[in-house]
Amino acid sequence: MPDIRLENLTKRWGDVVAVDNLNLTIPDRSFTCLLGPSGCGKTTTLRMIAGLEEPTRGKISNGDKLVFCSERGLSLSPDKRDVGLIFQNYALWPHMTVFQNIAFGLEMKKMSRSQVEERVKEAAGWMQIDEYLQRYPSELSGGQQQRVALARSLAPRPNCLLMDEPLSNLDAKLRMDMRTELKRIHAETNMTIVYVTHDQLEAISMATTVVVMKDGKLEQCDEPLRLYKYPNNLFVADFVGSPSINLLKGKIVELRDVWTVQCGDWLLSLKKAPYGDTAIKNGHEVVVGVRCEDILISNPEPPAIGMLVYSNLPTGSDTFVRLRHEDISLTAKLSEADIIPTGSEINASFRPERVLLFDSKTGERMSEGSSLVNFSIAP
Amino acid sequence: MGLHSAQPAAGNRLAVLCERGWNRSKRILSNPPLVLSIALLVISIYLVIVPLISVLISSVTLHSRDTLRVFGKKVGEFTTYYLKRVFASDISDVLFYEPLMNTLIVSFLMSVLAICIGTILAWFVVRTDLPFKRFISNMAVVPFILPSWTLSLAWLTIFKNRTIGGTTGILEYFGVQLPDWISYGPLPIIITMALHYYPFTFMLVGSAFKGFDTRLEEAAFVLGGNQRTILRRVVLPMVSPAIASSFILTISRGIGSFSTPVFLGNPINYRVLSTRLFASLQAGSPGDAYVISLVMILLAATFIFISNRIIGKRKSFVTISGQAPRAKLISLGKWRFVASAGILLFLFAVIVVPLFVLAADTFMRVPGVYSPSNFTLHYWIGKSTPGILDGRPGILRDPDTWKAFLNSVKLGLSTSVLSAIFGILIGYTVVNLRGTWLSSALDQISFLPYLIPSIAFGAIYLSLFAQQRGPIPSLYGTFMLIILATTAKNFPFAAKSGISAMIQLGHEIEEAGIIAGASWLTRMRRLVLPLQRSGLLNALILPFISAMRELSMVVILITPGTQLLTTLTFRYSDYGFYHMSNAVVLLLVIVIVVMTYIMQRITGSELSEGLGGN
Ligand SMILES: Nc1ncnc2c1ncn2[C@@H]1O[C@H](COP(=O)(O)OP(=O)(O)OP(=O)(O)O)[C@@H](O)[C@H]1O
Numbered sequence: 001m002p003d004i005r006l007e008n009l010t011k012r013w014g015d016v017v018a019v020d021n022l023n024l025t026i027p028d029r030s031f032t033c034l035l036g037p038s039g040c041g042k043t044t045t046l047r048m049i050a051g052l053e054e055p056t057r058g059k060i061s062n063g064d065k066l067v068f069c070s071e072r073g074l075s076l077s078p079d080k081r082d083v084g085l086i087f088q089n090y091a092l093w094p095h096m097t098v099f100q101n102i103a104f105g106l107e108m109k110k111m112s113r114s115q116v117e118e119r120v121k122e123a124a125g126w127m128q129i130d131e132y133l134q135r136y137p138s139e140l141s142g143g144q145q146q147r148v149a150l151a152r153s154l155a156p157r158p159n160c161l162l163m164d165e166p167l168s169n170l171d172a173k174l175r176m177d178m179r180t181e182l183k184r185i186h187a188e189t190n191m192t193i194v195y196v197t198h199d200q201l202e203a204i205s206m207a208t209t210v211v212v213m214k215d216g217k218l219e220q221c222d223e224p225l226r227l228y229k230y231p232n233n234l235f236v237a238d239f240v241g242s243p244s245i246n247l248l249k250g251k252i253v254e255l256r257d258v259w260t261v262q263c264g265d266w267l268l269s270l271k272k273a274p275y276g277d278t279a280i281k282n283g284h285e286v287v288v289g290v291r292c293e294d295i296l297i298s299n300p301e302p303p304a305i306g307m308l309v310y311s312n313l314p315t316g317s318d319t320f321v322r323l324r325h326e327d328i329s330l331t332a333k334l335s336e337a338d339i340i341p342t343g344s345e346i347n348a349s350f351r352p353e354r355v356l357l358f359d360s361k362t363g364e365r366m367s368e369g370s371s372l373v374n375f376s377i378a379p
Numbered sequence: 380m381g382l383h384s385a386q387p388a389a390g391n392r393l394a395v396l397c398e399r400g401w402n403r404s405k406r407i408l409s410n411p412p413l414v415l416s417i418a419l420l421v422i423s424i425y426l427v428i429v430p431l432i433s434v435l436i437s438s439v440t441l442h443s444r445d446t447l448r449v450f451g452k453k454v455g456e457f458t459t460y461y462l463k464r465v466f467a468s469d470i471s472d473v474l475f476y477e478p479l480m481n482t483l484i485v486s487f488l489m490s491v492l493a494i495c496i497g498t499i500l501a502w503f504v505v506r507t508d509l510p511f512k513r514f515i516s517n518m519a520v521v522p523f524i525l526p527s528w529t530l531s532l533a534w535l536t537i538f539k540n541r542t543i544g545g546t547t548g549i550l551e552y553f554g555v556q557l558p559d560w561i562s563y564g565p566l567p568i569i570i571t572m573a574l575h576y577y578p579f580t581f582m583l584v585g586s587a588f589k590g591f592d593t594r595l596e597e598a599a600f601v602l603g604g605n606q607r608t609i610l611r612r613v614v615l616p617m618v619s620p621a622i623a624s625s626f627i628l629t630i631s632r633g634i635g636s637f638s639t640p641v642f643l644g645n646p647i648n649y650r651v652l653s654t655r656l657f658a659s660l661q662a663g664s665p666g667d668a669y670v671i672s673l674v675m676i677l678l679a680a681t682f683i684f685i686s687n688r689i690i691g692k693r694k695s696f697v698t699i700s701g702q703a704p705r706a707k708l709i710s711l712g713k714w715r716f717v718a719s720a721g722i723l724l725f726l727f728a729v730i731v732v733p734l735f736v737l738a739a740d741t742f743m744r745v746p747g748v749y750s751p752s753n754f755t756l757h758y759w760i761g762k763s764t765p766g767i768l769d770g771r772p773g774i775l776r777d778p779d780t781w782k783a784f785l786n787s788v789k790l791g792l793s794t795s796v797l798s799a800i801f802g803i804l805i806g807y808t809v810v811n812l813r814g815t816w817l818s819s820a821l822d823q824i825s826f827l828p829y830l831i832p833s834i835a836f837g838a839i840y841l842s843l844f845a846q847q848r849g850p851i852p853s854l855y856g857t858f859m860l861i862i863l864a865t866t867a868k869n870f871p872f873a874a875k876s877g878i879s880a881m882i883q884l885g886h887e888i889e890e891a892g893i894i895a896g897a898s899w900l901t902r903m904r905r906l907v908l909p910l911q912r913s914g915l916l917n918a919l920i921l922p923f924i925s926a927m928r929e930l931s932m933v934v935i936l937i938t939p940g941t942q943l944l945t946t947l948t949f950r951y952s953d954y955g956f957y958h959m960s961n962a963v964v965l966l967l968v969i970v971i972v973v974m975t976y977i978m979q980r981i982t983g984s985e986l987s988e989g990l991g992g993n
């Protein structure tokens with residue numbers, strides 16, 4: 001029930017608008033990722049939820065509980081918001097042992113000694129750091145410190161755990177381990193987790209809800225797969241996915257039950273009309289977007305068109321193939337480690353219902369995924 | 380939801396406004412950093428801004444003793460009498476223009492000399508393969524640790540002639556007739572002050588030499604310059620910003636310097652602004668003294684303003700060169716031992732010789748006679764003997780010494796504790812409230828005392844606290860006043876170290892505590908303060924040392940009941956009791972050196988910042 005709700009949330013520092021009129025609901029027990037490029041206001045949003053930063057304007061509520069409201073000058077102090085926070089640099093207290101670090105928050109809750117000890121043991125067991133309880137943070141590796149920081153936040157059993165790029169200081173392998181660990185924690189506890197990252201892969205693979213931000217504004221808030229399949233606009237389409245989505249500039253040349261878009265000398269006819277199509281006329285500038293795994297090159301069903309293989313980039317499990325036709329270039333993904341000789345000619349097609357159409361002026365998506373019905377070269 | 384509550388009815392709107400105001404003020408009052416910063420602001424306004432305004436007012440209002448000279452005005456009324464007297468009257472030359480010229484000449488030449496010495500030493504230590512580097516770089520900063528007038532007293536002990544009577548220096552004893560210009564006045568002032576201040580340059584230019592990209596130097600070498608051309612065309616231009624900023628720091632210190640001119644200038648009535656100011660106060664003309672204080676503040680502030688501009692530039696300069704690879708040192712070849720010997724000889728002459736001469740002097744009945752019969756411990760432990768020094772006992776037997784010693788320690792301890800507390804609190808609030816006007820106001824007000832020469836600072840405090848003002852009683856003659864003044868003078872250093880310590884600590888350490896639900900006091904006690912321990916020690920010991928050797932400021936505020944070791948030296952030398960003042964200085968030097976040693980051991984830092992390398 002207690003969803004965290006942000007309404008018209010704005011944070012300004014002088015002329016800098018770090019967060020701009022953000023409206024967002026973080027579902028209860030979700031694993032929500034705040035995703036966006038550097039400086040887009042993720043940390044600021046997180047700190048406002050925690051109560052470490054006072055919003056310039058807006059409202060934050062946690063279920064029925066009003067946590068912050070600029071209109072009424074109301075602001076609950078962080079300890080009354082029932083949140084845990086994990087800092088990017090962990091912020092362990094260097095003069096305390098691991099035990100003391102974990103116990104501190106429990107002592108502040110006026111728990112008895114035996115209760116404190118029990119909870120510390122429990123949290124340490126969870127994070128598998130039992131053996132280090134008597135060490136100081138400086139005597140631990142980065143990964144171990146990360147676990148201590150997690151245990152410290154988990155021990156008081158907050159209702160919501162906020163994390164600010166917690167894995168960015170770890171190496172790739174440790175990061176994989178910790179991701180698994182975090183998902184396990186999320187599954188085993190009833191916590192809502194809000195997780196800040198600028199790594200889209202991390203967001204897609206861990207979250208139940210992904211929130212994409214840019215320049216302090218909300219771009220899209222959706223389930224990870226929907227976000228990947230149906231990005232709301234060009235920014236999200238381009239930001240999410242690796243390698244990034246193939247984008248082709250074009251314009252609409254024919255408007256009937258089938259739309260024809262011209263990109264270079266290609267004529268792409270797309271089924272399934274875009275929604276909200278009232279203002280669209282012939283000559284409207286659009287951008288066609290296709291994910292690389294949606295480009296089919298091994299014996300595709302027609303309609304298909306010939307392209308040249310320009311280069312191969314095998315990764316071991318799959319191969320990225322760069323295709324060319326005149327000025328158009330596309331990246332396709334082959335799910336096997338096959339290599340198509342460079343320079344060979346192949347036929348390419350697009351997976352049905354996966355072709356996205358964006359308005360080139362506003363950047364907004366104009367359709368659910370369309371299917372290609374005809375592929376030809378302009379006369 | 381929420382959105383539809385945005386347009387409440389008129390009555391409702393008022394209620395919302397009231398509620399907002401009420402909730403906000405409740406939050407502000409329960410926000411400790413904010414409350415603390417307001418308290419600190421009040422304190423620093425009271426200890427820094429009010430005195431500054433007071434000196435402005437004092438220089439344009441009539442003082443009681445001048446009521447007979449300015450007709451028709453009562454005490455406290457506005458008058459331009461003092462401004463006229465100082466800037467445009469028959470006595471302006473004596474009162475102002477001559478001392479101003481002397482001040483400018485002395486501090487300019489002194490700075491040039493100090494820069495030369497400092498730069499040359501820094502170059503040898505950082506850029507060449509000089510032997511005994513580490514020892515040299517540690518010793519080179521010693522003159523700065525010693526009280527600045529140690530060298531003046533040593534100078535007098537060697538070069539004093541018979542002009543002003545009393546015992547003469549060692550040279551005269553051996554029959555060398557010394558003209559006044561060697562014994563007193565600008566020449567010895569310039570030399571002894573330069574020898575005190577050159578470590579400034581040594582440290583600043585040294586780190587510039589260390590920081591710059593020596594690849595440029597190598598490039599010049601490859602292009603075929605000889606060593607001297609490279610030095611002149613490549614190296615000097617690279618460190619010139621550091622040289623310029625140390626020049627300005629030195630000269631602004633020189634302008635405010637009091638003790639050296641008082642020992643070496645006063646005997647022949649050679650006055651600089653600081654000694655003139657002191658004389659005016661002693662002669663009972665505070666109005667003149669305050670006008671002179673204002674001029675000194677303006678001069679020093681101007682120089683520091685310029686220096687900040689230059690240092691600002693220097694920073695960007697250093698970042699451009701970035702992390703230079705450890706460069707090849709310039710080989711001095713067969714000259715390296717000669718250079719090393721020369722430098723060691725120099726350091727011997729400016730550190731060991733003066734201290735030895737002072738020490739020897741205190742053991743000799745008659746200066747310069749090196750025979751066992753002339754040896755005496757009288758000045759240290761002798762009983763009171765009528766006819767010798769007005770019947771004063773040796774300093775270790777004299778209760779006055781011990782009283783002054785205790786006072787000095789008391790001053791040192793209370794100043795350092797107060798400065799450390801102030802520094803930490805300022806650091807905490809300034810960093811915590813960063814971006815608010817409160818934070819920058821605190822930051823800047825606590826920097827102000829840096830612009831005010833010590834002697835002017837003393838004069839300001841005298842003007843402010845000499846009489847009762849409102850609820851605050853007259854503090855003149857109390858030890859409290861001396862503690863307050865010394866502490867306030869320490870604000871810039873305390874604030875600077877407090878702020879950098881807090882920045883280093885980072886805000887997350889405390890925020891993690893906030894999230895954990897710790898109250899402000901708990902956070903301070905268990906998270907912030909324990910992590911400031913080493914910074915705290917640093918913040919305690921440096922003010923202790925500087926309070927122990929402080930003379931220029933306290934000399935105005937001191938009364939017989941509140942004598943310090945420093946002012947005792949000053950008084951003895953005023954009386955012509957040079958043996959005694961030398962002995963007291965030695966006592967002071969011992970305390971300071973011991974304290975500095977302890978500090979360096981505890982904090983593991985060195986004043987010379989490891990310029991000599993490892
Ligand atoms: N204390 C502050 N004062 C002024 N501006 C700030 C402050 N903190 C953040 N900003 C600005 O607000 C904007 C958002 O900052 P924020 O730290 O929230 O970004 P972020 O999305 O977390 O970026 P990153 O991924 O680099 O951590 C930035 O432009 C930043 O410069």
Ligand SMILES: [Mg+2]
Pocket residue numbers: 042043044164
């Ligand atoms: Mg961030």
